[in-house]
Amino acid sequence: MEGEILELRKKKYTIDQIAQQLGITVGQVKYRLYQKNGKQDTEQPKNEKAHQTLPLYYGELEMALMVQGPTVLFAYWEITWPVMNMLSDYLNLPYEHIDHAIRLYDVTDLWFNGSNAHTCQEITIDSATDNWFFHELQPGRTYIAERGIRHGQHYLPLVQSKPKATPPNQEAGEYNPLVPRIAIEPNERVKPRWFENFSAYTLY
Numbered sequence: 543m544e545g546e547i548l549e550l551r552k553k554k555y556t557i558d559q560i561a562q563q564l565g566i567t568v569g570q571v572k573y574r575l576y577q578k579n580g581k582q583d584t585e586q587p588k589n590e591k592a593h594q595t596l597p598l599y600y601g602e603l604e605m606a607l608m609v610q611g612p613t614v615l616f617a618y619w620e621i622t623w624p625v626m627n628m629l630s631d632y633l634n635l636p637y638e639h640i641d642h643a644i645r646l647y648d649v650t651d652l653w654f655n656g657s658n659a660h661t662c663q664e665i666t667i668d669s670a671t672d673n674w675f676f677h678e679l680q681p682g683r684t685y686i687a688e689r690g691i692r693h694g695q696h697y698l699p700l701v702q703s704k705p706k707a708t709p710p711n712q713e714a715g716e717y718n719p720l721v722p723r724i725a726i727e728p729n730e731r732v733k734p735r736w737f738e739n740f741s742a743y744t745l746y
């Protein structure tokens with residue numbers, strides 16, 4: 543089975559297409575890819591300078607935002623096999639039949655608590671999707687991306703990125719600093735500026 547998955551992957555099949563071709567779930571495809579990557583790492587001799595390729599997945603629940611320009615952010619994430627399995631068991635649904643979504647919050651100058659963002663856009667995605675471009679954003683604003691699922695009227699967040707600010711969409715003046723200075727904060731402030739007081743296990 544692992545050989546068939548790798549052959550289809552070499553042919554540029556998506557994970558969803560591989561699952562359909564072989565008659566298995568998306569989670570099973572990802573699980574076998576995790577195993578294959580792990581075997582390659584352990585079998586490679588330490589002294590041998592073999593050609594190394596980046597693994598498709600790292601087996602870690604994470605999400606990140608990258609700045610592409612003043613109005614564009616790129617998000618990528620990984621949902622691990624245990625999380626997929628837990629969701630399927632809890633909702634009694636195959637993972638690919640769950641309603642999947644991503645959110646982008648504008649949290650400029652906020653201590654984000656999950657519900658106090660200036661704006662929030664939600665996008666429905668396929669279960670196999672692991673990256674997304676956000677276009678037509680506001681320059682000079684700070685954003686947080688979040689990967690979650692929908693169940694009925696409830697939204698359940700799974701993983702959240704760290705804040706990322708889009709750069710200003712203008713040239714710096716002759717006497718203007720290239721990077722704005724951070725405002726002076728009270729000495730008694732002990733939390734970091736972008737502290738996130740937010741639980742991924744809260745339904746709302």
